[in-house]
Amino acid sequence: MNCNDIANDLQAFLDNEVRQEECVQIESHLRDCKDCLLQLEDLKAVSLLLSQAEVPPPNLPSAAQLLQRSRRRSLLDRILDKIDNIQRSRIKLFIGLATATTFAIIFLSVTTVLYKSGSGSGYNISSPALDKPVEYPATSYKTPIPASTTPEPSSPKPSSEISPQVAGSSAEMKRDSIAAETSTLSPKLRPEEVKGRLIIKSAELTLETDDFDASKNKIIGIVKSNGGFITQLKVSSYSYSRSAEITLRVPANNFDTVISEIQKIGRSISENILGQDVTDQYIATREEFEIEKDLQAEATQMASSATSSEERLAAKRQVYEIARRRAALERQLKELIDGVNLSTITLTLHETDKVSSTSLGPHYNINSRFKLAFSRGLSNLIALVLPIAIFLIEYLPSLAVVSAVFYLIWRGTRKYWKRNRNYNFSDAEMRDWMK
Amino acid sequence: MERTDEELMAEFQHGVEEAFVSLYKRYKLPVYRFIYRKLGNQHRAEELTQDVFCALIRHRNQWRNQASFKTYLYRIAFNCCISESRRTQNIQSTQSEDKASTTATIDSSCPLTQLEQKQLSQIIQAALGKLPSDYRDVLILREYEGLSYEQIAIVLDIPVGTVKSRLFRSKLELKQLLEGLLGKTTTPTVSQTANQTVK
Numbered sequence: 001m002n003c004n005d006i007a008n009d010l011q012a013f014l015d016n017e018v019r020q021e022e023c024v025q026i027e028s029h030l031r032d033c034k035d036c037l038l039q040l041e042d043l044k045a046v047s048l049l050l051s052q053a054e055v056p057p058p059n060l061p062s063a064a065q066l067l068q069r070s071r072r073r074s075l076l077d078r079i080l081d082k083i084d085n086i087q088r089s090r091i092k093l094f095i096g097l098a099t100a101t102t103f104a105i106i107f108l109s110v111t112t113v114l115y116k117s118g119s120g121s122g123y124n125i126s127s128p129a130l131d132k133p134v135e136y137p138a139t140s141y142k143t144p145i146p147a148s149t150t151p152e153p154s155s156p157k158p159s160s161e162i163s164p165q166v167a168g169s170s171a172e173m174k175r176d177s178i179a180a181e182t183s184t185l186s187p188k189l190r191p192e193e194v195k196g197r198l199i200i201k202s203a204e205l206t207l208e209t210d211d212f213d214a215s216k217n218k219i220i221g222i223v224k225s226n227g228g229f230i231t232q233l234k235v236s237s238y239s240y241s242r243s244a245e246i247t248l249r250v251p252a253n254n255f256d257t258v259i260s261e262i263q264k265i266g267r268s269i270s271e272n273i274l275g276q277d278v279t280d281q282y283i284a285t286r287e288e289f290e291i292e293k294d295l296q297a298e299a300t301q302m303a304s305s306a307t308s309s310e311e312r313l314a315a316k317r318q319v320y321e322i323a324r325r326r327a328a329l330e331r332q333l334k335e336l337i338d339g340v341n342l343s344t345i346t347l348t349l350h351e352t353d354k355v356s357s358t359s360l361g362p363h364y365n366i367n368s369r370f371k372l373a374f375s376r377g378l379s380n381l382i383a384l385v386l387p388i389a390i391f392l393i394e395y396l397p398s399l400a401v402v403s404a405v406f407y408l409i410w411r412g413t414r415k416y417w418k419r420n421r422n423y424n425f426s427d428a429e430m431r432d433w434m435k
Numbered sequence: 436m437e438r439t440d441e442e443l444m445a446e447f448q449h450g451v452e453e454a455f456v457s458l459y460k461r462y463k464l465p466v467y468r469f470i471y472r473k474l475g476n477q478h479r480a481e482e483l484t485q486d487v488f489c490a491l492i493r494h495r496n497q498w499r500n501q502a503s504f505k506t507y508l509y510r511i512a513f514n515c516c517i518s519e520s521r522r523t524q525n526i527q528s529t530q531s532e533d534k535a536s537t538t539a540t541i542d543s544s545c546p547l548t549q550l551e552q553k554q555l556s557q558i559i560q561a562a563l564g565k566l567p568s569d570y571r572d573v574l575i576l577r578e579y580e581g582l583s584y585e586q587i588a589i590v591l592d593i594p595v596g597t598v599k600s601r602l603f604r605s606k607l608e609l610k611q612l613l614e615g616l617l618g619k620t621t622t623p624t625v626s627q628t629a630n631q632t633v634k
Contacts, residue, residue, distance in 0.1 A: 049613055
C-alpha cells in the first residue's frame with residue numbers, strides 16, 4: 001500500500017470508519033511513512049482547531065410555544081385551504097360549463113353530420129325498424145318499350161256513308177254534327193270490326209321469397225319465355241332484406257299463364273288483377289279519326305279550288321289543323337291497342353327478413369340468424385365509427401380552434417387566480433405574523 | 436431508563452406532546468448549531484431551527500419508524516437550509532455584515548480571552564463559509580454533530596465513499612485556509628492571523 005492509496009482513508013482512519021484489515025495496513029504504512037504521518041497530524045490539528053469554534057447561544061422559543069404556533073399554522077392552513085377550495089370550485093364550475101358547452105357543440109355537430117349522411121347516399125345507422133330502403137342506382141334500370149314491338153291495329157276501312165254527308169259544309173260545323181251522329185250509329189254500323197271486347201289486362205302482385213336472386217331470375221325467364229319484356233326492374237336493399245319492383249309486359253294471350261307461373265315462385269302476399277274494357281273508347285276514337293280523315297280530304301279539295309289567296313290560305317290552315325288532330329287521335333288508338341295486346345304486370349318481390357323476424361316461424365333459421373346478427377353488429381359498429389371519423393376529419397380544425405380558445409381562457413383564469421392568491425405566506429412570514 | 440429518539444417520535448405521532456418536548460430539548464441545540472455553522476448567521480439559524488421543528492410537527496406522520504430519527508431531523512434541517520439559501524440568495528452578503536459587526540465587537544471593552552475566543556470562532560466560521568457547500572455540509576455533520584459516515588450519506592443522499600473523500604478534501608482545504616492558526620491552536624494570536632485568514 002503506498003501513500004496515494006491511503007490518502008483518502010487517512011481521515012476515515014482518524015474517525016475510526018475503516019475496516020479492521022485496512023486499519024492494520026494503514027498503521028503499518030504510517031510506521032514507515034513520515035509524510036503520511038505528518039498529514040495525519042495535520043488532520044488531527046484541523047479537527048482540534050474546529051472543535052474550538054464556539055456557537056453563540058441561541059434564543060429559541062419553548063417547545064410549548066412551537067406547538068402552539070404549529071396549531072395556529074394548521075388552523076390558518078385549513079382556512080386558506082377553504083378559500084382555495086372556493087376559488088377552485090369556481091374554476092371547476094367554469095370548466096364544467098365550458099366542457100358541457102363543448103360537448104353540446106360536438107353533439108350537435110355529430111347529429112348534423114349523421115343527419116346529412118343519413119339523408120344522402122351511403123351509410124345509415126338508424127334503427128332497423130325505421131330503416132328506409134337504400135336505392136342502388138346501378139341495379140335499377142328501365143327497359144324502353146321498343147316501338148317496333150307495338151303491334152299495329154288492323155286499320156278499319158273508311159266509312160263510305162259518312163263522307164258524302166260531310167261534303168259541302170263548313171269544316172267546324174260539319175265535324176260536330178257528324179260526330180254526334182256517328183256516336184249513336186257506330187256500334188250498329190261496324191259490328192264486324194270489333195269482334196268480342198277490347199280488354200286492357202293488368203295485375204299487381206306481391207310475393208315473398210327466401211331466395212331473392214333465384215326468384216328474380218326465374219321471373220325474368222318466365223317473362224322471356226312467354227314473349228314479354230321487362231320495362232322496369234328496381235331493387236331496393238334494406239338493412240337485412242331486399243325487395244324488387246318489377247314492371248313487365250306480356251302478350252295478352254299469355255297473361256293468365258304468366259300470372260300462374262309467377263305465383264308459383266314465392267308466397268303470394270297480395271294480388272290485384274284488373275281488366276279495363278276499352279271497347280267503347282276505341283270505337284269512339286276510331287270514328288273520330290275517320291271523320292277527321294274525311295274532313296281533311298274535303299279541306300284539301302277546298303284549298304285546291306280556292307280562287308283568292310286568302311281563301312287558299314284559310315283552307316290550308318284548316319288542313320293543317322285537321323292533320324294535327326288526326327295524329328293525336330291516331331296516337332290514342334295506338335295506345336289503346338298496345339294496352340289491349342300487351343298486359344302489364346306490376347310485381348313486388350320481397351326477400352324474407354330472417355333477422356327482424358323473431359318469431360319461430362317456418363323460415364326461422366338459427367344459423368342464419370346468428371350470421372345476420374353478427375353482420376348487423378359489424379355494420380352497426382362501422383356505422384357508428386365512420387361518422388365519428390368523418391366528423392373528426394371535417395371538424396378537427398374547428399375543434400382545435402375551440403380548444404385553443406378554451407385553453408387560453410383557462411390559462412388566463414389560472415394566472416388571475418394565482419395573482420390574486422397573495423395569501424400564500426412563507427414560513428418566515430407566518431412566523432413574524434404569529435409572534 | 437431514557438427512551439430513544441425513535442420511541443419518543445412514535446409517541447409524538449400518537450399525539451403525546453410531552454414526547455415532542457423531550458425531543459426538542461434533546462435536539463434544539465444540535466440543529467441550531469448545524470444551521471448556524473452552515474449559514475453563519477445567528478438570527479437566521481434561530482429562525483430556521485424553529486422552522487425545522489415546526490416542519491417536524493406538521494409532517495410528523497410522514498416519519499417511518501424504520502429510519503433513524505436523527506438522520507430524519509438533520510435531513511429536514513438540511514432541506515430547510517437549502518430552501519432558505521435558494522430563497523434569499525444572499526448568504527455571502529449576510530456573512531460580510533457579520534464581519535462588520537465582528538469588528539465592532541473587537542472594539543468593545545471585553546476581556547481579552549473572551550475576545551480572542553470569539554474572534555477565533557468567527558475566523559473558523561468564516562473559513563467554513565469559504566468552503567464549497569458540499570464539503571462544508573459533510574465537515575459540519577462529522578466534526579460538530581458526530582454523525583457516522585453512513586448517517587451523513589443518508590442525510591445528504593450521497594454514497595459513503597463520497598462522504599469519505601469530501602471529508603478528507605475539506606480538511607485539506609481548511610488546513611490551507613487556517614494555515615496561520617495551525618500549530619497555535621491552544622493560544623492563537625488571533626490579531627496577527629485574522630487578516631491573513633479571513634479575506
